[in-house]
Amino acid sequence: MARLALLLAACVLAIVPGSVHAADGTTGTTGTTGTTGTTGTTGARQHAMAGAPPAPAMFVRAEGTRLWRGAAEYTVRGANYWQAMHLGMASGPSANRTRVLADLARLRSLGITTVRVLAAAEGAAPHPMPVQRLAPPLMPAPGRYDDAVFAGLDWVLAALPRFGMTAIVSLANYWTWSGGAAQLVAWADRPASDIPYPAQWDPVAREMTEGAPYDAFVDYANRLFDPDDRANPRAQQTYRDHVRAVVTRINSLTGTAYRDDPAVLAWELMNEPQASPHVARWLAESAALVRSLDARHLVTPGAECKNGAAWFRRMHAASGVTLATCHFWAANWGLYNATDPTARSLQGAIAHMHAFVDDTAAWARALGLPVVLAEYGLGRDAWGAGAGLQAYTPEASVTHRDAFYAAVCRRAREAGYAGSAFWAYAGRARPARGPSAELRWTGDPPHEPAGWNSVFDSDRSTLRVLRAC
């Protein structure tokens, strides 16, 4: 019930046909997404102007509703790989550069040009669920950075050109699995307040945790956007300082400032900022801040585009916004029943996706912006013998997913999208056998069952679909 309520609340669309599946282990949490971060503004600054600035032609740019790099049109053939910063660390429990290199090589062989990574991770993991947040945090306390984590992002950005890739870099996350907007508010609030965590899937207990109503959580996180809120000045300061820290960071391996690095395709202001009375102004101000630091890279709000045409306009209208991105989540939004194996169920999800892609492409065209489907995903087949937690193992079939991915690819191209990025690449990672609180860095963030939306390097049929995209 808690899960259902959460799913429905998360779906601001009014299109909720009946209720959503409830396979054992299938959670529909509040959103699904990922992103990354950095440190040391001042220390690294002295190397700042070391190298000659790269030729402007190497930066991906927008012209009308198209992306270009040099004289060639640039299509985002993308993979969400939010884990990159942590896996890219030199040492520690999350570090695994061997895996990143293998994952990027595999993605490259499929023609993937772009990864979407997270440049943020705030606050310590709440006890006693150590993996409900990314660890170690990039920002353990307001304005304090763990430079070893930032150096992981340095390493990833330095590696991307070898694979001919660029990155969409998320500067913040709305959701709590990396700390997120609510953590910034909690740090700033006086008197101190607790984050009203909504119910989440507990991978050990295999049930939903007790949680605050979804609306209470969103109201709390949205305080980051409200200039009249008592926590706002400090929370907002932490966000803005973080934006500065990332955008002006000097890569410790290459000496290039991130803002001068063509490996960055776009800065994303936040992963999935939710609609609220103040969010449009916040996005406009944040976009202006980024543009004041870096006028060359594309800037996108990071919205899902799930709230209709007026909200799309509001969230993308600011002059600092130069790229639109949208997310489509059929199951999370109650538009797909994951335990229904029928073709009719799949076709229903595809029909909703078609309408969404066509609508959002038209809205972006009206604003003269290119648009990228920065997230789309579908769980592994969750019926029959594979139902429940087993559905998340690499052995579970992916028939609906493969068909859905192919349909997304086709429709995005036909509708004039500048590309798309599937959620998410797990590559060589494998979920633990049975319930486990251990974070395996698959494509699923820590509050979701490992393997749910993951594409493994063993998913040959899915990889074939992606290569043909």
Ligand SMILES: *[C@@H]1O[C@H](CO)[C@@H](O)[C@H](O)[C@H]1NC(C)=O
């Ligand atoms: C989802 O599909 C399964 C299998 O057909 C069915 O038993 C279940 O009632 C469906 N759930 C919803 C909410 O329609």
Ligand SMILES: *[C@@H]1O[C@H](CO)[C@@H](O)[C@H](O)[C@H]1NC(C)=O
């Ligand atoms: C790195 O990742 C690979 C694939 O997930 C795994 O086999 C290997 O054990 C990992 N290495 C470390 C040091 O965790």
